[in-house]
Amino acid sequence: MADVTNLRSPAEAGLSKLFEAGRKSFASETAIAREEAFRFFEATGLPSRRVEAFKYTDLRAAIAEAAPPAEAPSLDAAKAAVAGATGFAGIEAARLTFVNGHLVRELSDLDRIPAGVTVVPMSEALAQGDAGLELLAPVVQARENPVYQLNTAFLADGALISVAAGAKPETPVHLRFVGAGDAPFSTATRVLVQLGEGAEFSLLESHEGSNGVTCQPNDALDVVVGPQAVFRHSRLNKEGDAAVALSTLSLKVEREAQVESVNLVTGAVLSRHQIYVHIAGDDTNVVVNGAAMLRSGQLADSTLLADHAAVGGVGREQFKTVIDGDATGVFQGKIIVRQVAQKTDGKMKSDCLLLTDEGQMMNKPELEIFADDVACGHGATCGAPDDDLLFYLMARGLPRPVAESLLVQAFVGETVEAVTHEGARAALIGEIEAWLKARG
């Protein structure tokens, strides 16, 4: 039995070169283990179909060439790029604007951060070896993920956000990521949010870019939700149509904390949103929803791992995918219920609507259960819009496209309804409507 060794792909070789080149500037830091992260990545390489967790999203094939890390843009270029950004634009929020993965202070509200919240730019935190960095990578399983490790290795900017115990700022913080220029680039940003005991905090996150730009953004959001804290998170992925967008959300949820995270994907030629949830304390309540609306040529992958390691956790994960043209949807979800996690109540569901015969959907909802007193379920469905429902609407005089749009909106809308923040919910519904309108 011969051992099969993979030759390094040009992209992998390119990443090694880029890491070597960046090493000098990383040398002064000690706060994060870049070397270790990159060694890990080098050992695994860009994951291909042969790697179970990437069975449906072959990054080795999708990333032919490693794009260079983006330089900080000029203020004019940044302003021009931000002018076109519409994600969560109308909402009253303290904005942190990242253009090509670099925080642009002039376009951010660093001086208007709500009371009880402190923000330290990641570049500063790295340079100073901020103590808050110790909380990075709060979920163990994420550290075994090559995409996440690649983010650590190349980490350029981001923010450390901490919300004081008991603080309940009304204004959300908006992480606005925008792409500028038309040359290929890659980014590696990381935002760490830490909620103290009993805090309540809303975070908006939007990712936008121009069509036709080959960019490879890799962003990560690490969140530690303290005891009895409430974390609300709305995310919009509207990257340009040539982007390969990789993202990781790691959530550590402590005693009696509540989490609501909703992600809507309409952009990028390939997107993969990885969610790691570690239920660390008893009696938590976590809602993680995702919706993807895809056109021809797009692939969107939602990969979720919910690890229940405490008693009485309630988990609700709902994912909806709408597929038009020859797009591909991927959902991989896994609920782990450890032996200690008795009375866990976990439900995971992935539904897909195929609008054409060319589209495809890959579902893999997994359960791994080691406790004997739990209620866990998962479901997956896939099919075309219901003919009876279409007929019903058409019989009432609606033309077929309108009827179909209504059905799609109702289908996807369910995931977005979980958003508590009214403005964010309305903005996400607006994105859904815009997608349907563009479809015609």
Added chain:
Amino acid sequence: MPAVQETIDRVRSIDLDQYKYGFETTIEMEKSEKGISEDVVRFISAKKNEPDWLLQWRLDAYRRWLTMKEPEWARVEYDKVDYNDIYYYAAPKRKGPESLDEIDPEILKTYEKLGIPLREVEVLEGIAPERRVAVDAVFDSVSVATTFKKELEKAGVIFMPISEAVREHPELVKKYLGSVVPVTDNFFATLNSAVFSDGSFVYIPPGVRCPMELSTYFRINERDTGQFERTLIIADKGSYVSYLEGCTAPKRDDNQLHAAVVELVALDDAEIKYSTVQNWYPGDNEGRGGIYNFVTKRGDCRGARSKISWTQVETGSAITWKYPSCILRGDDSRGEFYSIAVSNGMQQVDSGTKMIHLGKNTTSRIISKGISAGRSQNTYRGLVSAHKKAKNARNFTNCDSLLIGDQCGAHTVPYIESKNASAVFEHEATTSKISEDQKFYCQQRGLSEEEATALIVNGFVRDVLQQLPMEFAVEAQKLISISLEGSVG
């Protein structure tokens, strides 16, 4: 909700220590040299008096196997097999047998002890005398007896050891062998292709409904041997056959490898029903010994309106790696999979099915119930896929699992791949608990609470058990009253 006491007792009663097929038969055996090499492959082929094409087929498989890696994706952990520390061929020394009287009496005794009727007049315990089952008994690497051959011949049914079929019906074997599970399929199937020793061959001619149940009983007896049987069943146009398979092995402290391949071919309008009660020695409570059961089973619904149905009750084996599958190639064809997998002690099960929809209007149904106790791990792994041309494909999957105790694990890994908008797939893994309304209804009619529970539970597992032929009723009886109350998805 935790498992109810009744369930716990019931699972305990089929506990590992009570494995009653663990005895050994002392008999003189002829073996190949230990380990695997081209010479061993040639030796097996020569022993079977095989034509050259089959030898070449085996050698091709062997050479390919050398380049392959053992799969590691399954959720099982075990000490790797040393493939050079196994005898690939072991057969009772006494020649023959031309008739039952010539079989080594020790072997006859063995099958008697196992309750397998090798004499045609005999019948299984608890079964009406008019029900007859034709049996092919495979002892380590060879078939020692096949019953009712003559009577089956009258109906045109061919039922014989595959080694015999190679000589007597080479055209059929050549046409279908490896056509469902190709030589290149996977590590264990390729190994099997190189060294397979015996197994059953069944051909049902067009329009024939096989007059009796066919069955094969596999027995591993010799120490340090692997069993590599190969079963090939062909149901020609419009025919029907029901086939049963049973297996046991002696209790030993070391692990033994069983890597079988089963190929089913159903042509237009044909139906094959394949049932297994797998009861290989599972090892002791500490995980010592037991069979590694690495099996590739696949059915090809090649013809229009054909149907293949797999039913399995899995209680044995230390490690199970088994995914009976259906390729739904013919338009309007149907695949079914019904499974109950019970794991106990240190057993690890990674089992499930694949339903691959290729033809139009194909339908499939998966019902899987996993019960894990002790320190066992029980995984359901299944693939349902619809290809572009599989218009109006439909699948319904339901898998439930139940944990007894807090030292074991139950896992579900479904893959659902849809490449067709008109395909409708539903997968559900429900938490089943008995509804109070149902219980109240039964109690109203004078049943005690326990009786009411048993009644409802029986209705629940019936999905699987009603698919089993009568012959397995005795074994299935033990499982039938297992309540799935408190099961998790």
